[in-house]
Amino acid sequence: MSSNVISLSSIARGPMVPAATPAAPTGGCSSSSCGSDKGQGDMPAHIWDKVKDHPCYSEEAHHYFARMHVAVAPACNIQCNYCNRKYDCANESRPGVTSEKLTPEQAARKVAAVAAKVPQLSVLGIAGPGDSMFDWKKTAATFREVSKLLPDLKYCVSTNGLALPDHLDELAGHNIDHVTITINMVDPEIGALIYPWIYFKGKRYTGIEGARILHERQMEGLEGLTSRGILTKINSVMIPGINDQHLIEVNKEIKARGAFLHNVMPLISDAAHGTAFGLSGQRGPKPAELKDLQDKLAGGANLMRHCRQCRADAVGMLGEDLSQDFTLDKLPEVATAYDPEPRRLYREVVERERADRAKALEGAEAELAEAVAEIEAPAKLVAVCTKGGGRINQHFGHAKEFQIFEVDAKGVRFSGHRKADNYCQGGYGDDDKLDVVLAALEGIETVFVAKIGRCPKDDLKKAGIEAVDAYPFEYIETAVAGWYAQRFGQVSDTADIA
Ligand SMILES: C[S@@+](CC[C@H](N)C(=O)[O-])C[C@H]1O[C@@H](n2cnc3c(N)ncnc32)[C@H](O)[C@@H]1O
Ligand code: SF4
Numbered sequence: 001m002s003s004n005v006i007s008l009s010s011i012a013r014g015p016m017v018p019a020a021t022p023a024a025p026t027g028g029c030s031s032s033s034c035g036s037d038k039g040q041g042d043m044p045a046h047i048w049d050k051v052k053d054h055p056c057y058s059e060e061a062h063h064y065f066a067r068m069h070v071a072v073a074p075a076c077n078i079q080c081n082y083c084n085r086k087y088d089c090a091n092e093s094r095p096g097v098t099s100e101k102l103t104p105e106q107a108a109r110k111v112a113a114v115a116a117k118v119p120q121l122s123v124l125g126i127a128g129p130g131d132s133m134f135d136w137k138k139t140a141a142t143f144r145e146v147s148k149l150l151p152d153l154k155y156c157v158s159t160n161g162l163a164l165p166d167h168l169d170e171l172a173g174h175n176i177d178h179v180t181i182t183i184n185m186v187d188p189e190i191g192a193l194i195y196p197w198i199y200f201k202g203k204r205y206t207g208i209e210g211a212r213i214l215h216e217r218q219m220e221g222l223e224g225l226t227s228r229g230i231l232t233k234i235n236s237v238m239i240p241g242i243n244d245q246h247l248i249e250v251n252k253e254i255k256a257r258g259a260f261l262h263n264v265m266p267l268i269s270d271a272a273h274g275t276a277f278g279l280s281g282q283r284g285p286k287p288a289e290l291k292d293l294q295d296k297l298a299g300g301a302n303l304m305r306h307c308r309q310c311r312a313d314a315v316g317m318l319g320e321d322l323s324q325d326f327t328l329d330k331l332p333e334v335a336t337a338y339d340p341e342p343r344r345l346y347r348e349v350v351e352r353e354r355a356d357r358a359k360a361l362e363g364a365e366a367e368l369a370e371a372v373a374e375i376e377a378p379a380k381l382v383a384v385c386t387k388g389g390g391r392i393n394q395h396f397g398h399a400k401e402f403q404i405f406e407v408d409a410k411g412v413r414f415s416g417h418r419k420a421d422n423y424c425q426g427g428y429g430d431d432d433k434l435d436v437v438l439a440a441l442e443g444i445e446t447v448f449v450a451k452i453g454r455c456p457k458d459d460l461k462k463a464g465i466e467a468v469d470a471y472p473f474e475y476i477e478t479a480v481a482g483w484y485a486q487r488f489g490q491v492s493d494t495a496d497i498a
């Protein structure tokens, strides 16, 4: 197998990366031991240690671990033309939305209650609903309170970066080793189209002047984090016609400053109602446009492709939201005593599962390489219904989203996810639901499911989509590789492909 072939076995151990990028990200690493203290794949051990349980910093880890956000930071020091934090809807899952704002003490009670019920919990993040760095006192007080109760959680913050340079040393002091900065531009002229104003050192700045200050503070903050060995993820909102092509430049600049991951997220235009972009009718990118841009970024800063653009009070595995089970009225009056045992046992199970998956993927990789060695097989995008664990383990009718994988002779790569309304809601035969599912599956010819009813299977077939239910509970990559090898390669025994 050639050296640029993605290794399925390394996928099982480390984060998935596009074929043309290095096997594992090392950005953000300021340690002189980098490269010598080998961890997983090509990733140094001290970096792997920081990301292996983090569902956002490792695509692989999101199959096993959960995160929660606490909405303790409502205030913000800038205005983005797409952000609306005024709506409070329990059913809306998007950034800036929260059912209730919490004090640091309430937040600590909530974290303890979630940790007692969700052993997968590994990360506590503060993602607003405003800005965690502008509201720094509440952010810091929250981490202080929580660390008294749960010493083994990882902490994350998310910020527009304007106030970040003022708190770099305090961040390191609070043991926060993951920071997200939203960087939508490195050119203030483009910035002026996204940010109507910023509020800095007691004064309001508008237009190019405001955007230039923001840009300079973002770069200073990113460099400061990198030099302190804090891993950074850069969020960029892709806004067609405004910064979409410019994000290639952003990717180069952040890579040069040591960013660990680049998370290019689509503008959610529905969420922008009541904002400047909502009024101007600014659209978000189509899935194919987002993928095109992500493909152009291959070879630059490593990409996060599995972000679910969560609420400011999200709880649970990515793609799942338990926030309504942990509202203030449902919490105990006093923080529950923390029992670390269920979480320790869960981690043991995950390590066994990881080892098993690595072995299975190694076998699939060999099978795929052998089957397609001599042929020019087309790259295919496939959709998968999964509840987690990296397996095909969800009924088509229960899927709220599809995970999308790309497969070709080089291997199987995670490509992203697409929201699909639960096909079962509203009952079978609801044409609107079917339309939503078909729109989500645009450009996809094959969907892998644990199970599917005969009628939806026929509906999909009429739309030119094949539902494959021959691999229930198998690992996604082994099933997709096996299916591809049989469909396009030279293997003698044919599987029961539905
Ligand atoms: C609500 S913000 C809170 C954290 C911080 N203030 C920031 O902007 O990074 C969390 C993330 O949601 C993104 N966001 C807000 N509104 C959005 C929208 N309508 N579409 C896509 N992303 C959005 C922000 O750009 C940011 O990356
Ligand atoms: S910086 Fe964050 S919270 Fe503030 S307006 Fe922009 S997206 Fe909203």
Ligand code: SF4
Binding pocket: 055, 056, 067, 125, 127, 306, 307, 308, 309, 310, 318
């Ligand atoms: S918004 Fe993205 S990065 Fe943040 S918790 Fe959700 S999935 Fe992770």
